[in-house]
Amino acid sequence: MASFTAGCKLSLLRPSLASSSPQHLFPSLNRAALSFSSTSLPSISLVSTGNLRSRSIVASAAVGPKLLLGSLTSTQGLKFAVVVARFNGIVTNLLLEGALETFRRYSVKEEDVTVVSVPGSFEIPVVAQKLGKTGAYDAILCIGAVIRGDTTHYDAVANSAASGVLSAGLSSGVPCIFGVLTCDDMDQALNRAGGKSGNKGAEAALTAIEMASLCKHHLS
Numbered sequence: 001m002a003s004f005t006a007g008c009k010l011s012l013l014r015p016s017l018a019s020s021s022p023q024h025l026f027p028s029l030n031r032a033a034l035s036f037s038s039t040s041l042p043s044i045s046l047v048s049t050g051n052l053r054s055r056s057i058v059a060s061a062a063v064g065p066k067l068l069l070g071s072l073t074s075t076q077g078l079k080f081a082v083v084v085a086r087f088n089g090i091v092t093n094l095l096l097e098g099a100l101e102t103f104r105r106y107s108v109k110e111e112d113v114t115v116v117s118v119p120g121s122f123e124i125p126v127v128a129q130k131l132g133k134t135g136a137y138d139a140i141l142c143i144g145a146v147i148r149g150d151t152t153h154y155d156a157v158a159n160s161a162a163s164g165v166l167s168a169g170l171s172s173g174v175p176c177i178f179g180v181l182t183c184d185d186m187d188q189a190l191n192r193a194g195g196k197s198g199n200k201g202a203e204a205a206l207t208a209i210e211m212a213s214l215c216k217h218h219l220s
C-alpha cells in the first residue's frame, strides 16, 4: 500500500500525478474500494474530485487514511435542481433530456428533481445561487447553450455563465455544476447534446450526483 509524507500535496510531490486515476497511482487499490465512500486505506489520505473521465487525486495531510469519493450508487434521498436556459432550446432540451435520463438511470426519484426554466444562460447563476441558498438541494445542475454569433455577445454570456455558476456554488456552498455548452456553431452544440460527442447534459448529471454525494455523505 502506498504511503506519503504527511503535509505534502501529491501534486507537489510529483505534479504529473495530480490528475492520474487512483488505480494508476496505487495499483493495489481495487475498484470496489474506489467506487464508494470512506473506505479506509492504510497509510494514505486521498481526496478525489472531478467527473468520471477526469478524477484528480491529492494526498491530504490533515485527515486520516480515508478516501473521500462521492458515490454514484447511493443516490437515495439526494435532491437536485436543474436550471435550464430556453435560449437555443433545441439544444438545451436535448441536454435536459440527457440529464433527466441519467438521474433516472442512477435511481434518483423524479420527485427529488426540480427543473427551473430561465430565459438564457446569463440568467442561470442568480437562480442557481438562490436555489442553493434554500438548502433544499444537494446539487444544482446548470444547463445552457451559448453559441457564437457575429458579435462579442457570445463571450460576455459564456464568461458570465461560467464565472456566475462558479460563484453561485461558492456563495451557497452547494455544488453548482456547469452544464453550459460554449460552441462555435449549432453543429458543435448538437454533437454534444446527444450527437457524436455524447450528451454533456448526461455527463453533467453524473457530476452532480457525485458531488451531491461527496458533500452530503462526507463533507457536511
Ligand SMILES: Nc1c(NC[C@H](O)[C@H](O)[C@H](O)CO)[nH]c(=O)[nH]c1=O
Pocket (backbone or CB within 6 Å): 085, 087, 088, 119, 120, 121, 122, 123, 144, 145, 146, 147, 148, 153, 154, 157
Ligand atoms: N446568445 C446567447 C444567449 N443570450 C441571451 C442571454 O443569456 C440573456 O438571456 C440576455 O442577454 C438577457 O439577459 N443566451 C444563451 O443561453 N445562449 C446564447 O448563445
Ligand SMILES: CC(=O)[C@@H](O)COP(=O)(O)O
Pocket (backbone or CB within 6 Å): 148, 149, 150, 151, 152, 153, 154
Ligand atoms: C444576441 C444574442 O443573444 C446572440 O445570439 C449573439 O448574436 P450576435 O453576436 O450575432 O449579435
